[in-house]
Amino acid sequence: MIKLSANLSFLFNELPFQERFNASSNLGFKAVEFFFPYEYEISNIKCWLEEAKQKLILFNTYPGSLENGDRGIASIVGRENEFREKFDLAIEYASKLNCPFIHVMAGINKKHNNIIKARDVFKENLYYAANACAKNNIIALIEAINDRDIPNYHLNYVDDALNIIKEINHPSLKLQLDLYHAQIMSGDLTNIINKSIKYTKHIQIASPPHRHEPDKGEINYSFIFDMIEKLHYQGYIGCEYKPSTNTKDSLVWAKKYNIR
16 A cells, blocks of 8 residues: 655645644645754654654754755765764654654765765764664665766665665665656666665655656656555655645645545
8 A cells, every 4th residue: 555755845835844744634644754853852843743643754864064065974084973973863853753764864975086985984874873773773774866956966876775785784774765866867667666675665756857746747656656566565655746836736646545
């Protein structure tokens, strides 16, 4: 059965953040995800979730300085101690909010002659994250992100992410499969899903070229969803798209999945 999660960093942007929980619940979403919780008190987020009767599925690690171009710090040479300190904070949020997944943002590597060292740092930080997650019944996820939207992002291909997961071989490190990014970088989504599904704990969707809702672009999501169901995927599928109209009208496609 397809289960949809509302990404509150993309959907319901017409509302203040704290009002998006109830708004998504009123449309039938039982779970939510968003980018970063750190500017809010844990008690406030917990209250918003409880009031809306929702489960928090996913959020990202500390991104670094977004205004200065950071998009995560897990692969950044020289910031290992900062990563670990901030990951411990992410664990605190996830534990107290009963959130099962933390997406570890790899970061930007502009110095291409230092990419091997950056990969070593990334893997060392993932070992740390996976071990910390294991102690708290949480799973760390990595996601391949396209280099058109985020140039020089360290991790661009699903195959690359799978190789890291297999090499580290830790039960608390899995894949966050974003089909929008995968389509842009390589296409061939049927093959990608088939070989990655057993490592995948969370899926996210949007349609290229404009990152709008699933029925407004080049991916045949009806086919994709049927395939995912046949593969017995048990997790949520996060609606991480930019509504082409208002959020409610953009969700017409989701009525068959109990979103009204």
